[in-house]
Amino acid sequence: MCQVEGGGGRTFELRVPIELEAPLSLPSGERLDALPPLTLRVRHGSGYPSSSPPGFGLRCCWLSDGQLEALAASLDGLAAAAAGELCVSAWAEWLRTEAAGQLELLQEGATLSLPAEGGTGQAGADEATASAGERRAQRWPRSRAEVLARLRQHAAAADAAAWASAVHDCGVCFDEYASLDCTRLHACGHTFCKSCLRGYWSSQLREGHATALLCPHPGCGAVASPPEAKALLSAGEYETYERLLLAASLAEMTDTSWCPRCEYPAQLEPRVEGRAGRVAICGTREREQSVESAEWIRSNAKACPKCGVATEKNGGCNHISCRTCNFEWCWLCGCKYEPGHYKNGPCEQFSQDFFDEIDMTPEDFRANYVVMNHQ
Structure with a gap:
């Protein structure tokens, strides 16, 4: 909660979480299990609560201006029904439990509306005529890209928090572990205990398969990221992993070769007429090296x-x-x-x-x- 004093009153913000009974969909088909909270900004005047209700504003990234104004009208009704009494806590509770249902967001298959591409956040032509007095209820941020970014960021954070507080079955040894003793692979979401995953990847490294540090789940094949490998492997194993990964990447590059003198990567220049091989510029020694033809390599290496x-x-x-x-x-x-x-x-x-x-x-x-x- 944010709070500001002064001006004959008090202004503060409440971030109200919204309870969902089922995942919501984006127009793209992407599913969301959690939504960012509604922001309720309240200002207590000198007459609150005896003679006048507090002023307020609503902000949210996943509701249109029209939907937010409908919620604001419901809050006006609650304030009128509680004339002369405290109403802010009742507002927050109603928004938490009833707002999504009023907007029909709890129906199966409900889809969130997003700002138009390149638009300013208005969901329809009827909202284009919104008056200045209705600006107390406004979608924020306004652009589609920013709204999508906030929705995905919040959903990812909520998912990570739920995973961290849960107990998991290792997909290798099938024992039960707390999240602190487990690793969840980002590419596929499968969870394993750190001991099993470390042993599996170490065996792959001993066989020279650095580019295939894979998820052990049968039929998955998702590849571990370098940060995931670094978190589990020893310093020596990770050095081997990086070296093998670099060698595999360079092997796929047609304009790069290994310098035959210092054995560091070197960039090949285009062929020059009258020259048997191609010139490689060795970035480590900062000098030109002549990379001989395949016949020279076969006879000398x-x-x-x-x-x-x-x-x-x-x-x-x-x-x-x-x-x-x-x-x-x-x-x-x-x-x-x-x-x-x-x-x-x-x-x-x-x-x-x-x-x-x-x-x-x-x-x-x-x-x-x-x-x-x-x-």
């Missing part, structure tokens, strides 16, 4: 066995960790790396390029160094 991202090896040992999906594999045989792969298998841990890089022979290296990991 290998695809990660898990995610398929092209990988170039320019030194070091043959144990590869994919920067896109973290999959560990052997450069020589392409198999998944397991401890003991080089010690017990046929593959060598170091190829000739490594010894060329450090300017040593394999014999000198083995004589002077003991490798403590990657075996």
Whole structure:
């Protein structure tokens, strides 16, 4: 309630909630389970209540000027019937319980009227002649877009409040949980306990399916949003999720490739006549890199066995960790790396390029160094 003192009287506002027995429809067919409250602005004069009723005004976004004026006339009748007595509380109670019924908004299939596109809020031609004296009852805001925005915002807030105060059955383990222990997916509205949903998404990430963190409900297929994933995944899992999501997005872009030098995304420029490849501008290194033709990539790079991202090896040992999906594999045989792969298998841990890089022979290296990991 807002209140202002002064001027020989008192002015205040009451926001009166409206009780609905059934959802209402918008002209588009959209259903609303809750409506914003009516605003009743009251001014007590010096003669209230003994000699005169208070002045008042009505504001609402979902009723037309004509509907609001009909309610105002009913309030006038209530004030006249209670002459010399307090009437504001009776007004508020009548608006809360009877207003929707008087306007036939409780009938099955009732539809709210909205301002015309580009209009000022008048619902019909008969209201275009409304006199200045009837401005005590007025739709506000006046534009159709603002009215729709307020209706949807209020309905969403009411739905969220109802969900937060309820107890829910998890769609995976079927146990009952308070809302604090649950997550409701925005895309589909299905609810699961946080433990089940976190475990399900973690398993999807381990399989490399970052673009498919899906709703576990059978047949749903709704995709989780990044904020929903971040709220449940660990910091390391979310970093993997972002990396896989970026790789999947870049794979769909025909004008983007991975820079073969720094392995960051680079934008491809149009082909230039006489040049074998296309030039990629690497945003990380802020310099131009030449992205060679597909033949060069096939002969100098290998695809990660898990995610398929092209990988170039320019030194070091043959144990590869994919920067896109973290999959560990052997450069020589392409198999998944397991401890003991080089010690017990046929593959060598170091190829000739490594010894060329450090300017040593394999014999000198083995004589002077003991490798403590990657075996």
